[in-house]
Amino acid sequence: MISLKRTMLFIPGNNPSMLMNSIVFGSDCVIFDLEDAVSEKQKDAARILVRNGLKTLDFENTEVFVRINDISTKYWKNDLEEVMKGKINSILLPKTESPKSVKEAEKYIEELEKKYNIEKQITIMPLLETALGIENAFQIAKSSERIEGLFLGAEDLTADLGAKRTKEGKEILYSRSRVVTAAKAAKILAIDTPFTDVDDDEGLVKDTIFAKEIGFDGKASISPRHVDIINKIFMPSKEEIIYAHKVIDAIEKAEEEGKGVVSLEGKMIDAPIVNRARKVLLVLNKSRGVM
Template identity: 40%
Template sequence: MKLRRSMLFVPGNNPALIRDVHIYRPDSVMFDLEDSISIIEKDSARFLVYNMLKKLKNYYKKLNIETVVRINGLDTDFGLEDLEAVVLAQPDIIRIPKIETAEDVLEVERHIERIEKEAGIDGGPIKIMVAIESPLGVLNAYQIATSTKRLVAMAIGGEDFVTSMKTNRSEKGLELFTARGMIAMAARAAGISALDSVYSDVNNDEGFLREAKLIKQLGFDGKSLIHPRQIELIHSVYTPSQKEIQKSYKIVEATKEAIRENKGVFTVDGKMVDKPIIDRANHVLALAKAAGVRVGGDCNEI
């Protein structure tokens, strides 16, 4: 299982932060060439990210930190130049902003394939992540999510989405509820990861945790982050507790016993256990193992 609980945004023009990502240990790091970079710094940021990736990507891989680069859109003066450089630098994922249709994704993929072919890169190793930031993108979420096998994750861009809806972000997040639900369902139906938008008040831990628990309950795999201090917070929400692990372990062990005894129906702690409950228990144990939390006994999934 590849964890994507935390994806830390790092401006592509900040060499110190790019260099020090290993200190913070997010599941994924996203080097940004888009919104956080001014027009006059686009070229220098691209050059910096290219060279830092060439130097450090194998080190990140050893630490199990996934490398992502957010390019500018192809409808800008910088998007294609970003792709030409980034594909050659070979991050794990290229993130495309402001996607509204499946064709938007396929256009980027065609350029990636062309650049790979010209450079003699075999196997299409680079994956794609998309950001949905408009009502049209939300309405087309499933078609986008199933547009190509390269696509491994879908994120919601909260600020752009609420702006396009002519509203604003609120503490309870009601303005994002429908879009979050549709994106999470599309991602689940397509078998890819779903990532939530950033929480911009970096000093409000209580508010961050409240939003993190909400998006976890909605089915998201994790959250985009703008500050390293948010990494530990989001990991605490997504890492199963010992109580959850013990309960799941008990269910899995009871399921093994029921299979050995050819039982069709059985209970754990007085509650009937069926396939959805077994699946959730297996998922909890897989999350715990991926997060490095010890799971008791010699427990394997059912």
């Protein structure tokens, strides 16, 4: 499946207004948050609210994630059980530190898929936000077929590292590179940590451009106001777009002519190149529709 994850927008799980409006901000994905955005006392109410929203609201083209509570808590199983009753693409698994925790979550997801006859497999995106999680990034990336990407969470991580979180982000440079490298080695996506200053557009632009330059495929956001800027930066370049059109044209021509092997400008076009091209054009299409 080709999926777009330029922006992943966090939506607080216990906020009905944001739940209703989650798709209007133009992010490729929304993440309904049952973890940090919900106080201990409201975990039950938020979980039920999100489940009802997932069952009844139309999310159109937006991919829907839920960040459940981490598997060391008493909440995560109830979280999963409720939200899997709704339309959901993926689970964001916080504080993932080892393949073992992915497997544990996956096992329960499988049980629920059987219990509720869910046909479409939901995917998992581990959130790496501890030193151990970062060090185990590649093993985590390879721990399940369901994993479609690694997600870096810098706030908890810097606390765990004993580092000071700064706008420049030197303290997370290693972790960013590690996450990107691990993800790419496992042929999955890498998603960058959100930029947390809601009012600093310039800082956001810098931080996002840097993330793109070092190989991230998209970036999380905690503010609807950040979505447009991030989307724009993760737009494919002109060259990429032209190349993508050429690739798709060549593929279509080859199919018409019944050729198995396709080449473009003397180079073989393999499946990853085709997928990449499709994705580029999808981004383009989508961003035309989104104002």
